[in-house]
Amino acid sequence: MKIHLCDSREEATRSAAALVYQQVAAKPCSVLGWATGGTMDALYSELVLLQQQRPLYWRELVSFNLDEYVGLSTDHPKSYRFYMRHRVFIPLGINEDCTHLLRGDVSDLDDACMAYERAIAEAGGIDFQLLGIGENGHIGFNEPGSSMDSRTRFTRLTLQTIEANQRFFAPGEFQPHTALTMGIKTILEARQIVMLALGAKKSAAVAAMVEGPLSELCPASALQMHPATTLVLDPDAAQSLTQQNNHRRAHPIKDLKA
Numbered sequence: 019m020k021i022h023l024c025d026s027r028e029e030a031t032r033s034a035a036a037l038v039y040q041q042v043a044a045k046p047c048s049v050l051g052w053a054t055g056g057t058m059d060a061l062y063s064e065l066v067l068l069q070q071q072r073p074l075y076w077r078e079l080v081s082f083n084l085d086e087y088v089g090l091s092t093d094h095p096k097s098y099r100f101y102m103r104h105r106v107f108i109p110l111g112i113n114e115d116c117t118h119l120l121r122g123d124v125s126d127l128d129d130a131c132m133a134y135e136r137a138i139a140e141a142g143g144i145d146f147q148l149l150g151i152g153e154n155g156h157i158g159f160n161e162p163g164s165s166m167d168s169r170t171r172f173t174r175l176t177l178q179t180i181e182a183n184q185r186f187f188a189p190g191e192f193q194p195h196t197a198l199t200m201g202i203k204t205i206l207e208a209r210q211i212v213m214l215a216l217g218a219k220k221s222a223a224v225a226a227m228v229e230g231p232l233s234e235l236c237p238a239s240a241l242q243m244h245p246a247t248t249l250v251l252d253p254d255a256a257q258s259l260t261q262q263n264n265h266r267r268a269h270p271i272k273d274l275k276a
């Protein structure tokens with residue numbers, strides 16, 4: 019795992035956005051794995067800014083999203099498809115025919131998950147997977163206890179995840195407690211993985227992922243087995259790592275705005 023410790027939240031966000039930009043600049047027909055959530059908001063805003071300053075051609079890009087809530091229609095404002103369309107696909111000029119998101123509103127969820135795995139394989143696998151991390155160490159919606167061998171599937175969210183995501187829902191609004199997610203094995207098959215973690219609330223999960231044992235109790239620790247993962251951290255997310263001096267500046271990322 020390459021660990022990039024940044025001096026600020028802004029630098030970490032810019033660095034992770036730069037890695038996505040560089041991937042697409044180097045290979046416009048990349049197969050990209052997108053993530054969602056509060057951390058990705060900042061990253062996607064940076065990416066859109068970069069695109070305005072140094073436009074790239076995004077229409078050859080093929081993409082797969084990590085996860086989707088069950089029970090929300092694709093045009094529901096809290097669905098991840100809605101999130102992606104408005105924050106990423108439309109602003110970057112991405113061809114939506116080449117985007118894939120799990121459908122949490124179909125009758126046969128298992129079939130949808132199997133079809134998703136097939137579609138990833140038919141696209142030649144994922145070149146570059148973006149990830150956030152949950153406060154409980156989840157990646158995608160692979161909650162603690164998820165098998166390292168897991169594939170795309172239906173899953174129940176833990177109370178901790180439901181509470182962490184409550185901020186995205188208005189009081190009294192329906193909040194899904196179940197989801198579809200790429201599995202840990204599916205994620206580990208991506209050729210390159212970039213994780214962005216920001217804020218003190220992520221520090222325990224980050225320390226468990228990097229310095230803890232490989233354990234299903236911390237699904238993100240599976241990344242210890244991946245040969246090409248870059249972890250981009252702000253100081254707060256990194257605060258519980260005991261080996262910070264070894265990580266600092268070990269893997270500089272070019273700042274495209276500098």
Ligand code: PGA
Nearest residue numbers: 055056057058150151152
């Ligand atoms: P967050 O979610 O960015 O909203 O904290 C990250 C995740 O759960 O993967």
